[in-house]
Amino acid sequence: MSTTVPATATAADPGPRAALRPPLAVAWLHARYQFVETLRVPIAVLGNMLFPGLALLFFVIPQRVVADDPVAATAAVGQLAVFAIMSACLFTHGAGVAEDRALPFDGYLRTLPARPGPRLAGRVLNGLAWAYLSLIPLVLIGTVLTAATLTWTQALGAVLMVVAVAVPFTLLGLTIGYSMSTKAALAVTQCTLFPLGFAGGLFLPPQMFPGWLDGISRLLPSRAARDLVVQVTTGAEAPGLAAPVLLAWTVAFAALAVWAVRRDEGRRFH
Numbered sequence: 001m002s003t004t005v006p007a008t009a010t011a012a013d014p015g016p017r018a019a020l021r022p023p024l025a026v027a028w029l030h031a032r033y034q035f036v037e038t039l040r041v042p043i044a045v046l047g048n049m050l051f052p053g054l055a056l057l058f059f060v061i062p063q064r065v066v067a068d069d070p071v072a073a074t075a076a077v078g079q080l081a082v083f084a085i086m087s088a089c090l091f092t093h094g095a096g097v098a099e100d101r102a103l104p105f106d107g108y109l110r111t112l113p114a115r116p117g118p119r120l121a122g123r124v125l126n127g128l129a130w131a132y133l134s135l136i137p138l139v140l141i142g143t144v145l146t147a148a149t150l151t152w153t154q155a156l157g158a159v160l161m162v163v164a165v166a167v168p169f170t171l172l173g174l175t176i177g178y179s180m181s182t183k184a185a186l187a188v189t190q191c192t193l194f195p196l197g198f199a200g201g202l203f204l205p206p207q208m209f210p211g212w213l214d215g216i217s218r219l220l221p222s223r224a225a226r227d228l229v230v231q232v233t234t235g236a237e238a239p240g241l242a243a244p245v246l247l248a249w250t251v252a253f254a255a256l257a258v259w260a261v262r263r264d265e266g267r268r269f270h
Helices: 023-039 042-060 070-101 104-111 116-145 152-179 182-199 211-217 221-234 242-269
Strands: none
Touching: 023 042, 023 070, 023 116, 042 070, 042 116, 070 104, 070 116, 070 152, 070 182, 070 221, 116 152, 152 182, 152 221, 152 242, 182 211, 182 221, 221 242
């Protein structure tokens, strides 16, 4: 006797066919849904995409000594690119996840037979997409109005570095989003992003820091990401601790994210 799948499945009730989809397909569905949800808030899109470019326009380009020097201009664009990636990841996974958890639809999603892995993967894909999109205005402004330049090899390295920078801050964002309420997550995200950005040398080059601040800065994930991005894009040698520091923070944030997700599941469903 053959079994047929009902043809009445809808987007709200996908029916048995959805259970047969592979995890990658389910993750892609979640990513697409979350991407469209973000598009429905234009101010969030504009803020995420325009702020780094405006910072370059107002604070770097008027300094012609920096803007007209290919190495200095490329480093400045790289620093602000790290900030753009941090902002996209922290707001998408910090404030965004906390807001989603407060909605009834999130509770409904958890009752579906799919495991939480594809849903988390969808969130990561969505955040990574916005990280890349946030760089478009910044790169365009830097290309047109400064002497910043990249070889094809450096450009490829920069594209790959987006993922390396996004991973730890995605994990940090998930920790915030799954452990706090919407209002608390928004405040903590803002209070995390800007101090990390300043102390990490994303607004001012670390060469301008006093010795004590430079020592602290070298232990931060934002500074490690900044140094590695500048090395890839300009050839300037990064401190030897940059890669180990970024890796250590990635492992620490991964442990915190796993704890926050499991804590949230247990608190809400056991």
